Amino acid sequence: MKISVVGSGYVGLVTGTCFAETGVTVTCVDIDKKKIDELKNGIIPIYEPGLDDMVKRNVEKERLHFTTNLKDSLVGAEVVFIAVGTPPDEDGSADLKYVTGVAREVGANMDHYMVVVTKSTVPVGTSHKVKKAIQDELTKRNVNIPFDVASNPEFLKEGNAIEDFLKPDRIVCGIDSEQAKIFLEKLYKPFVLNGHPILFMDIASSELTKYAANAMLATKISFMNDIASLCELIGADVNWVRKGIGSDSRIGNKFIYPGAGYGGSCFPKDVKALIKTSDENGHSLEILKAVEDVNDRQKEVLFKKLMKHFNGNLKGKKIALWGLSFKPNTDDMREAPSIVIINHLIKAGATVRVYDPVAMEESIRRIGNIVEYAKDAYDATTGADALILVTEWAEFRILNFSMLGKLMRNKVVIDGRNIYDPIEMKENGYKYYSIGKNPLD
Ligand code: NAD
Secondary structure, rough: EEEEEEEOOOOOOOHHHHHHOOOEEEEOOOOOHHHHHHHHOOOOOOOOOOHHHHHHHHHHHOOOEEEHHHHHHHHHHHHHHEEEOOOOOOOOOOOOOHHHHHHHHHHHHHHOOEEEEEEOOOOHHHHHHHHHHHHHHHHHHOOOOOOEEEEOOOOOOOOOOEEEEEOOOOOEEEEEOOOHHHHHHHHHHOOOOOOOOEEOOOOOHHHHHHHHHHHHHHHHHHHHHHHHHHHHOOOOOOOHHHHHOOOOOOOOOOOOOOOOOOOOHHHHHHHHHHHHHHHHHOOOOOHHHHHHHHHHHHHOOHHHHHHHOOOOOOOOEEEEEEEEOOOOOOOOOOOOOOHHHHHHHOOOOOOEEEOOOOHHHHHHHHHHHOEOEEEEEEEEHHHHEEEOOOOOOOOOOOHHHHHHHOOOOEEEEEOOOOOOOOHHHHHHEEEEEEEOOOOOO
């Protein structure tokens, strides 16, 4: 079987590589020439554990190819996946210009039947737009080539993308033709040998499923962050409350950890886009509007704790910040809480020295030299008046107190992920602030 995957970012590259792993011949396409050149030279443009080995293996076996030429990728392809970005437009709706642009290019170049599958996260109705864009191009060319469209949203998590793709909880496919179902069933069969389902449904339901899933997860996070704020006011400990509710199987213990607010390339934009879709259809999604507000507030919580500790004056203070990516095991900094915190700190007159195990280059690209870049975690704390932990990378989990004690000017730690033990911190002489629990005296 031969397929084309258009868009070679986090989703497209993982999708293409994982299909190649099952023996499918895959061409990954991107308009970013630098990215494709890098991939051709064995350089993986994103950080995703396990991806480089898998890409290398499949390139060597000649099952995985890279090109900037979409037309070439269509030769002999039975299925085309559209996996380009759908960033938020100014009004919060999903910007579909990349998706429809690819659809037009497919229509302008296809010469045989194929199934065009939208894997990007897109609002309900987009598959119809994709269908129309392809058909318009075929009409312009005055040719009659049959094709089908399908929706196949992706649920992988950055940082665990390979595992998620190879062993998905479920695969969601929106179809309106038997032929599309046959192709998708064939492609995905190797991934559901564990018994997890391929859910075939109508296209609108499939498109909405992706947004509803992300919106539900974002809701859990904001709910818990809101409860954490209340805990601090009434003297409760959110860690106990979390365990207390998480052990109820109806609630479950995932996605109820309080923190510095959700970020990344998906939750913020997908929550916005779903609100917008619903508004456009005359229904206000009140819960999700509150989820967004709570999240915006939460991204400021660590900064506010620091301000309070220093009596509202951070001028001239040196702040060490650990963790720039929006979560561990990725270099993705899109909508990362670290950026909000850094901007506040700098505005307040502090200098910020940062460290992240993999997102340093990405940070230089995104925010440049407004911060100092340390060579390792402890280097970041040299002369620091406080340390803020924003992203819970594994290497930050156990503190080297003797080193930290020698390096920091002031023993203040703001823990945005509740990974340290308040008693241990106190015993080692630190003023320690966490989320949803008042500091020990
Ligand atoms: P990304 O920005 O990492 O990659 C998108 C790629 O598409 C870029 O490399 C870009 O150059 C390329 N592109 C844009 N226009 C193109 C064109 N006309 N032809 C070829 N390539 C083109 O984005 P991503 O994170 O992979 O997300 C892609 C989609 O998948 C989005 O809709 C996103 O919401 C969804 N999604 C993302 C994740 C995630 O964790 N990142 C998870 C599930 C779903």
